[in-house]
Each structure stands twice: as structure tokens, then as C-alpha cells.
Amino acid sequence: MLKVTSLSKAYGKKKVLDHISFSVGPGEIIGLVGENGAGKSTLLNILATLQKPTSGSIHLQEKSYQKEKPSIRKSIGYVPQDIAIWEEFTVEENMIFFEKLAWKKRGIEALRQLCLDMALDKWKEPVKMLSGGMKRKLNLAISLIHDPTLLLLDEPTVGIDLKSRKEIGVYLRKLASSEEKMILYTSHDMDEIIHLCDRIICIGDDPFYKEILIDSGKEILTF
Amino acid sequence: MMAILYTRLIHWKKQIISLLFWLLLPILATLAIVYGTSLIQQDSKIPVGIVTGDDSEIANALYESIRATQLIRVIDVTEAEARRLVESHELDSAFVIGEGYGQDVENGRRNRLITSYLSNLSFAYAPVSQMIISLVQQDTGHSKAAHTVINLSNHTTEQWTWDEIVAKTIEIQQEEDLLRTTFTFANTVGMENENTVSLWNTWGLWALFSILSTLLLFDWGVKEKRAEILPRFAFIRYTYQHYLLLNVCLYTLLFFIFDLIAVVVFHTFLSESISLSLIGAILAFRMLINMGAFIFTCLFQNVYLYYSTAFLLALITAVISGAIIPIDGVTNRFPWVALFNPVQPFLEMEFISPWHIVCFVIIAIWYVKGGKSNA
């Protein structure tokens, strides 16, 4: 269970996040929407322990972010908005590289299966030869190596073909339902958000997103 | 550590060619330069013709002394050949040890013992003739001393004690000091020559190339802190600082293996000696330049700027080490320059220099500070 209480973040005088509170339970997928610059990435970074909030508190499985950062990190799978992989390595080398450094040992077959589960089958291909969709999948796969319980994905499907997008969606759904993962992710694709998410968080002043989503029948939180 | 080694091996596999190139560069470049300069030096010895018209012991000894001089290459010629070859500039100059040289020296004659031929292009005539004259003067000096001693014992009624003879001989030798100065002058010509050889000192050269190759191979420190990949290193079981330091250790190990190869290669091909203190000094030097290179990478974001600064730094080190401009002038005028030279303590076989301490302290501060901001 992830519990966010009255979280605020300001860069200098500029308030980006203002008293945000919500919680995420096991097996839930939460969508995060808002215009560019609304603070989606900032929120994910804070939840990923990479940035500190100005005020408010966060707890993951009853552990406080302030006090137990190193142990909390082991439960977090963070997928950066920019593709964070070694371009000159193959898929296999990327997976092995990060597995060697990970908290959990997986073994080569498990790593390969992880990729196959999201239809990433170009195991020996150098990353720079891969399509955008494949790169996004690998970007996601690496974040899952240590089997985290909280997944934070920053625009994991941006700029890729529809098929890859669907495959990633199906895979996330499976992670939530069969492995009880908590998933928070951002996207600008409203169909994807409505289709995939159990609840939706809207941040920013612009009412545009809320109006689109209001008919979806999903629970919407606005901040 | 094994995990880090594994991840580093993946990186190394991708750049195996350039990795080997830069690792071998200090060895190969040093070999090439040391061999190259010794070939050129063989070629650049001054060709001097010697005509031997006398077969006495003294004349032969003089001939051998001239031959043994580093500076010149002796060519045996007849007097006619000597004239022709000097005229056609195939010989820088020629010297004739005339008939009766031995006799003349024994008789104490001191004029026109040697005849010389030179042309308007005899650039080396002055030092070579100085050198030969000094050799001749040595002979005449000995002879004069001998004569004096013989005269003393023949023409005095008093009986000279051994001590008195020795004292007199020393006195005469001191009178001949002028000659010895000339001789020393000729000798310094030879020594300067030797100095240029030792400037291209094997380990000094190796150290300079090692600095360059180390800086260039440490480009990983700049390349791998690409902003996109960095968040990944928050989710590994090492702190980022720890991860980097372990990699520095791995690089140090890799470099040191090639340093040991250099020891063996230089021993085999350049007859450099092997000793534990040499290996200790190399290890200390290796740790120093790797720490230095690592600190250096921390200052850069742009890899091209890093490369150009690395070349510049290697060049500066080469200059203050005297590899390009003779250093004596620079260090005499600005003695502090030598203090800044990281190669200096290595060549003096010192294990710990102030540089080690400075680098170590910087890295320790960086590690502790980084660890805090990470936790």
C-alpha cells in the first residue's frame, strides 16, 4: 500500500504540487494526467525517492520515505521518461548488466522470459537497431529485474506504435492482477488511460482533462 | 566486486580495439622512440677521418681513445683520401697522427703533433679537435711528468724519497691543469650527448604516454554519467559512488597488468632492470594517475571537451618533464614547476608524493559527501 499525505513541491517560489493526498492498493493501476509542466514527472520522481518533497509525507508498506529510503528503493521499479539503457549493448547485455547490479539474482532464463512476456523477442539485437517500441519495452523490463512492488512509469508508451502500446498495456494489466503490483503511470493517450486504469489523478489547473474523463465512469481525483 | 567486473567486461568487450590500443600505446610508443632515437644517433655520429702514420704504442693508444668517443664515427683513411673526402664533405674533418708521433711525445715536443683537414662545412670541427687536442695533451703531460721525474733522479746528488717524487708529480699535474680543463670540456660535449639520451629515458617516456592513455581511457567517467541513464543507478545495490570507485579499482588493476607487461618488455628489449622497488614505484604512480584521471573526469560533462583537455594536460606534463623543451632551463628559472610534475616522484622512485595525498583526500571527501546526498 502506498499512502501519500498532503504532498507539496515547490521549485523556489513556483508551486508545482499542492497538497496532494491519495493512496494506492495492491493490484491497482493509477493513471496520472495533466498538461505539460503540470508536475507529473515531479510527482513520480518524488515517489521514486529521486527528489524530496517540500512538505507532506509518503509511506510505502508502512515505511516512511523520510526514514527508510534505502530499503524503500528495493520495492520501487522506476521507468524514466527518457529511455535509460545502454545504446551500444544488446538487449541481453543490458538485462545482464543491470541484473548483476540488482538486489535480486534472476538468472539468464528468467531475464529472457521477462522480455518475452512483453513480446520483446530481439534478445541478441543491439539496442540501437531496435524500434522505439522495443526500446520502451526494454526500458520497462530493466526496471522490473528486482521484482519491485510499486511501479512508477513516466510516459512508458510515448511515441510508439499502437501494437507495442497495446502489448505494454496488456502486460501492465497482468502485472497488476496476477502479481498484485501497484502501478502509477502517466500518459497523454486518454483512451489508454481510460481503458487501463482503475482510478485517475488529474493534476494542474486546466479542467480540460477532467472534462474528457468525466464520462469514463472511473473515479477521478483532481489536485 | 565480481558483479562489477562482469558489468565492466561488457563495456570492455564493446571497445576492445581502442582499449587494447591505448593500453599498449605506452609500451609501443616508448619502444619506438627509444629504438628510433638510437638509430638516428648512430646515423648522426660525426664522421671523422683518421690517418695513422705512426705505429708506436702511444699513437695506437691515441687512436683507440678517439675511436672510443661517443660523439664521432672514426673512418680510417690515407692522407690523400682524407683530403678528398673532406673536400667532398663526406667527412666532417680529418686528423693525421703523423709519423714519429710517439717519438715526438716522448721527446717532449709539443707543437704540430697532429695535422688536421677541414672544410667550410666542418660544423663539428671545433669540439672534435678540442677533444683530440686534449687527448694529445694528456699524452704530452704524462710524458712531461715522466721526464721530470727521470731528470730528478738522474741529475741530483741528493737521494729523493718516494714521497717527494709523488709530491712533485702532483705539482706537475697541477701545472697541467689547463690541459685537464680542456679535456673536461671535450668530455662535457660527450656528456651532453648522453644527457639527451637520458632525457628520452625509457620510464620517463612510458610515464608520459601512460598519462595520456590513462586520461583517454577514463573517458568512461564522462560518457557514462549521461543524464538519461543516471536514475537507474539509484536502484542498484551499490551507491553510485561505490559503483564508480569499484570501477576505478578495476581500471587500476587492468592498467597495472599492462604496466607489468611493460616491465617485462622493457627488460627484454631495452635491457631495463627489474626490481621490486621499480614495481612498487610503478604501482604508486599508477594509483596516482588513476586517482587523478578519475577526479579529472568528475569535472566534465562533455566528452570532446574532456578529450581536448586530456591532450593538453598530457602535453603540459611532457613539457614540464623536459621531453619537448629541455627542462633544465625551465626548472632552473621556475623551480616550482618540478613540484607540479607528477612524473617527477615516479622517476625518483618515491612511493608517496604530496600528489597522492591530495588526490586521496579529494576522493575521500567526494565519497563521503556523495554517500550522504544519496542516503
Ligand SMILES: Nc1ncnc2c1ncn2[C@@H]1O[C@H](COP(=O)(O)OP(=O)(O)O)[C@@H](O)[C@H]1O
Ligand atoms: N529541477 C527543476 N527546477 C525548476 N523547475 C523545475 C524543475 N523540474 C521541473 N520544473 C518545473 O516544474 C514543472 C513541472 O515539471 P514536470 O514535473 O516535468 O511536468 P510534466 O512531467 O507534468 O510535464 C514545470 O513547469 C517545470 O518547468
Ligand SMILES: [Mg+2]
Ligand atoms: Mg514529464
